[in-house]
Every structure is written in C-alpha cells, then in structure tokens.
Amino acid sequence: xxxxxxxxxxxxxIAAGLARGLGYAEIARRLAxxxxxxxxxxxxxxxxxxxxxxxxxxxxxxxxxxxxxxxxPAEKPSGVDEYGRDPMxxxxxxxxxxxxxxxxxxxxxxxxxxxxxxxxxxxxxxxAELVAQxxxxxxxxxxxxxxxxxxxxxxxxxDAGSRxxxxxxxxxxxxxxxxxxxxxxxxxxxxxxxxxxTLGATTPAGRRLLGVGEYLERxxxxxxxxxxxxxxxxxx
Numbered sequence: 660x661x662x663x664x665x666x667x668x669x670x671x672x673i674a675a676g677l678a679r680g681l682g683y684a685e686i687a688r689r690l691a692x693x694x695x696x697x698x699x700x701x702x703x704x705x706x707x708x709x710x711x712x713x714x715x716x717x718x719x720x721x722x723x724x725x726x727x728x729x730x731x732p733a734e735k736p737s738g739v740d741e742y743g744r745d746p747m748x749x750x751x752x753x754x755x756x757x758x759x760x761x762x763x764x765x766x767x768x769x770x771x772x773x774x775x776x777x778x779x780x781x782x783x784x785x786x787a788e789l790v791a792q793x794x795x796x797x798x799x800x801x802x803x804x805x806x807x808x809x810x811x812x813x814x815x816x817x818d819a820g821s822r823x824x825x826x827x828x829x830x831x832x833x834x835x836x837x838x839x840x841x842x843x844x845x846x847x848x849x850x851x852x853x854x855x856x857t858l859g860a861t862t863p864a865g866r867r868l869l870g871v872g873e874y875l876e877r878x879x880x881x882x883x884x885x886x887x888x889x890x891x892x893x894x895x
Contacts, residue, residue: 665692665700665719670712673697677707742780750792753778768795768803772826773812782828785818789826811835837886844879848872 665673669690676686683701687694701707704715739745753774760770775792776784784792789800804826807813812832816825851872855865 665696667712667716670700670715673700674710674712674715677701677710749778766803766806768793768799769806772800772803773807776813776826776828782830783816783825785823785825787823831890834886834890837882841879841882841886844875844882848875848879851875 669692672690673686676689683697684694687697690697700715701710704710704718753771756777757767757770757774760773761767765773771793772789775789776782786797786800786804789804790797793800804813804815807826808815810832812829813826814829816827817823818825849872851868855868855872858868859865860869
C-alpha cells in the first residue's frame with residue numbers, strides 16, 4: 660500500500676532502479692509509492708551509490724527491534740493544574756495565609772492579594788486574574804495593590820506586548836522588612852538609654868530603661884545577623 664512499510668521485494672526494485680540510473684520519482688511511480696518514501700529509504704541506507712537491498716532490509720529489522728513503545732502520558736484528573744493540584748486546595752491555603760497576614764496588622768484585602776501572589780507559581784498575577792480569584796471589584800484590587808506597593812512588598816510590571824499591569828512578588832521584601840524592624844529597635848534602644856541618662860541611671864526608672872535599651876539593641880543586632888545569614892544561604 661502507498662505509504663506502508665517497504666518489503667524486501669520493494670527494496671530489490673529500488674536497488675535495480677538505481678542501478679539503471681532511474682530517478683527517485685520514476686522508481687516511486689513504479690512502486691506506487693510517494694517519492695519521499697523512496698528518497699528517505701535510499702538516504703537512510705547509504706545513498707544512491709551504496710544502496711543494497713539486503714543490507715537495507717537487515718538495517719530496518721534492527722531499527723524495528725530497537726524501537727521502544729513510548730508510555731502514554733498519564734491523564735490528569737479533570738479540574739487539576741499541570742502539577743496535579745486541585746484549585747480548591749490552593750484557594751484554601753491562600754485564605755489561611757491571608758488570615759495570618761491580616762492578624763499581623765496587614766489590611767485584610769492587601770493580605771488576600773499578597774497570599775494569592777505567593778500561591779501563584781509565577782509569583783505574579785494581573786489585576787483581572789486577582790479580580791477573578793478573589794471575586795471582588797477592580798477598585799478593591801487596585802486599593803489593595805497600592806497598599807502593598809507602599810510597603811514595597813510587590814512591584815508592578817507591564818505584560819510584554821500588552822497594556823496590562825502585572826503584579827509581582829518582591830523576593831527581597833522580607834529581608835528589607837527585617838532590616839527596617841532592626842533599625843526601629845536600634846532607635847528605640849537609643850531613646851531608652853537617653854531616657855535613663857535623663858531620669859538617672861541609678862533610679863528604678865533609669866535601670867528599667869537601661870534594661871529595655873540593652874534588650875532592644877541586642878535583639879536588633881541578632882535580627883540583622885540572621886537576615887544576612889539566611890539571605891546569603893538562599894542566594895546560593
């Protein structure tokens with residue numbers, strides 16, 4: 660059949676045609692095969708000057724034995740993503756993460772947006788995607804995004820070839836937040852020591868302030884060392 664496998668007789672006819680100086684198209688016509696079939700067969704087995712029917716037949720048999728059937732890819736259950744995760748699982752995690760962020764003092768909707776961004780494999784989402792996932796208005800998402808940008812927790816990029824904004828997690832945000840908190844502790848420590856000097860270092864209030872100052876200073880230094888250590892580890 661045209662397009663089917665070549666038999667040993669077909670290969671003998673190809674070899675005979677080549678020996679007579681026939682072109683691929685004429686040989687293919689006589690075999691009732693596509694010209695490309697004859698061309699591939701000859702090229703794969705030494706070319707016009709070295710083609711031998713018996714050697715070509717043997718080589719084809721060897722190649723057939725080497726072929727290993729490819730396993731069929733496992734079918735994904737309906738509704739899961741490329742990693743096999745149920746979207747409801749991601750939504751539940753995002754909600755729990757957002758609740759904890761809100762309890763730490765972050766505005767509720769800003770916490771919800773940040774949690775969704777962290778749960779996204781790309782670490783980024785467009786405003787339209789956030790609206791669809793959170794089921795809120797574009798204005799609500801815009802306000803939440805503005806609060807996160809003010810804290811430098813996310814940045815705004817433009818989709819290539821599009822006018823849409825894409826909001827992206829700032830990977831170094833928590834490092835900078837830790838350093839900012841450490842600096843705040845240092846300022847409080849300095850003010851406590853100043854207060855002890857003003858009120859008298861030997862007075863009860865002065866001793867209390869000296870203790871607070873020492874504590875805040877040491878904690879601040881520990882925070883800086885820890886932040887630097889883990890940033891170096893994560894950057895490796």
